[in-house]
Amino acid sequence: MRKAFGRLAGPLVGVVAAVAPMVGCGTDAADGVPAVSTADLQRDIAERFAEAGARPQSVTCKDPLVGEVGQTARCDVTMSPTNSFEPIVTVTGVDGETVDYELLPALSVEQLERAVARLVAEDGGPPDSTVTCQAGLLGRPGEVARCDVTAGGVTLRRTAEVTGVDGLMMNFDLVPMLTKAEVERSLLDELARHLGRRPDSATCSGDLEGRPGNSVDCAVTDGPESAAFILTVTAVDGDRIDYSYAPRG
Structure with missing residues (x-):
């Protein structure tokens, strides 16, 4: 299954860290x-x-x-x-x-929001995007912060992750993410195409981050019947997340 979603990856140019004492x-x-x-x-x-x-x-x-x-x-x-x-x-x-x-090196919440908005605009996204981040970002490899990017009434969630601190530069990637609600809606849409009818509901255990191999569990209810599925990211290509789904054994 392929789901459209924005993705950015690139250095935050000009974020400087003094590495010498x-x-x-x-x-x-x-x-x-x-x-x-x-x-x-x-x-x-x-x-x-x-x-x-x-x-x-x-x-x-x-x-x-x-x-x-x-x-x-x-x-x-x-x-x-x-x-x-x-x-x-x-x-x-x-x-x-x-x-x-x-x-x-570190970015406050406001500084991270401005940096993400700038990267979105530089990547060809809407220049009037509104960014809301849950926390700031510390300059340690692997540190993450969640940000919501809203444009044209549509909100997309992204993960800002520090990929490296090299000399005077801190780099981070913006990784796409499907929120819990988006995963549930997308799975119901896919099952409707496959079964010819839309199940009553889907409840997933959390968000699905766009990294190959990441997975999330979902329970689907259709009338008196229910089934458990596991969704696994298979690929991330530009602004799209590919995932497969299979019954949970």
Whole structure:
């Protein structure tokens, strides 16, 4: 069975992550613990990115970085009006007033929504698409976030998955997904074509993500009779998901 669904795959160009450790000179906080001020943190981050050939338009850190191992701070880094991110700064070591820290690339919910909308438009989708994501995205391979893309009254669900962090670049793919309701409706449509009549209802165990081998269980009811099926993704080709269905043994 073949189901039409949008799919995008590509790098989020300009999402920068400092992979080398950084060092900041701290000033004493109120309790005597060293801290890197927001001004020093912003200046240091901007200089590091400029040295790497990716000068940001602005860097804004919300709070000072307290000089205790494991403490974190968030900074908004804007590369362009449509490309920004929110790296997480984490203290890795403290030696007197010297604070060592590193950056983990991350996108806030709003930044991920803008990035997905931009990728949809660049892939030929409607430029006025509305994107709603359930969470932000951390720059670790395998991290995922779910986003709904709405255009022309139709909402499609996609999974944003980080595929790699290479040097200064974080890449993610947008993977198509059939929601639980879409899977149920699609299965009933397919059974109606095969049987010549539409069963009463279908209830599936969850969404079906467009990755070959992924599967979902569904129960179909037709009058007093019921049957269990397993749906398995066989291929993803551009904007389409192919899946097979078979009785659950």
